[in-house]
Amino acid sequence: MVILNRPVPKRKPSKFNMLNERLLAPEDIHPSTSESSQSPTLSNRRHTGLGKMSKKFRQLAEMTRFLSSSSAPPSTPPSSRLIIPKLAKPFVDALNATQLSNFLTWMLYYKTVELTKEPEAWYKPINDMEMRGWVSLGSFLSKSLDTTTKCGSDLIVLDSICDGIELPRSTVHEFLIKFADPDSMRYSMIATTTQKAHLEGCTLLEVLEVVQTKLHELNTLASNLHPQSGSQYDEWHAVI
Numbered sequence: 001m002v003i004l005n006r007p008v009p010k011r012k013p014s015k016f017n018m019l020n021e022r023l024l025a026p027e028d029i030h031p032s033t034s035e036s037s038q039s040p041t042l043s044n045r046r047h048t049g050l051g052k053m054s055k056k057f058r059q060l061a062e063m064t065r066f067l068s069s070s071s072a073p074p075s076t077p078p079s080s081r082l083i084i085p086k087l088a089k090p091f092v093d094a095l096n097a098t099q100l101s102n103f104l105t106w107m108l109y110y111k112t113v114e115l116t117k118e119p120e121a122w123y124k125p126i127n128d129m130e131m132r133g134w135v136s137l138g139s140f141l142s143k144s145l146d147t148t149t150k151c152g153s154d155l156i157v158l159d160s161i162c163d164g165i166e167l168p169r170s171t172v173h174e175f176l177i178k179f180a181d182p183d184s185m186r187y188s189m190i191a192t193t194t195q196k197a198h199l200e201g202c203t204l205l206e207v208l209e210v211v212q213t214k215l216h217e218l219n220t221l222a223s224n225l226h227p228q229s230g231s232q233y234d235e236w237h238a239v240i
Contacts, residue, residue, distance in 0.1 A: 138180025
């Protein structure tokens with residue numbers, strides 16, 4: 001028997017095996033020689049290849065974090081609540097229908113019947129402490145219009161009084177906001193309504209319709225007020 005000593009053909013290494021050999025080379029795990037004894041070309045190639053792979057791994061990790069954050073449902077911000085001033089809170093909680101009726105009667109008289117020439121005489125019926133309460137309450141309502149926050153239960157007493165004697169809340173709030181603004185207090189309700197309609201580009205007929213609607217609104221408010229019997233407010237209410 002003749003045995004031919006033929007060389008065994010070598011298999012071409014796959015790319016996967018080549019990558020494993022490069023990553024798990026003995027000199028990478030347990031270097032036996034110093035870097036000075038290695039070929040500069042092989043060393044540069046090895047570091048360059050590992051650097052590219054590390055860069056790809058970092059990019060993949062960043063992309064994973066980005067997709068995870070993008071797919072997560074958006075967090076719902078907690079509902080914000082407007083904080084009522086310390087002066088307005090006890091004032092509005094102690095409010096009653098007669099006190100509110102007196103204030104609105106006073107406002108209606110000087111804003112629809114007679115516009116006084118002396119502001120000092122105009123504010124004379126209201127004492128300083130009560131005036132501060134109305135101003136603080138009006139400022140609070142004004143801020144609630146400029147933001148998306150909610151007033152919560154801070155105005156429950158005021159709203160209950162309005163509902164009890166059938167006063168439109170929006171009109172009452174409008175009077176309180178106007179009282180807290182010195183510039184707005186210089187003009188009557190009709191003048192303010194007319195100016196607003198003009199600024200919105202309304203025609204003359206549309207302005208008259210807006211004014212008529214406002215007059216009906218004020219008439220409904222005045223009809224449901226119950227000021228203190230026998231007081232100056234009661235006399236003004238009859239005139240209104």
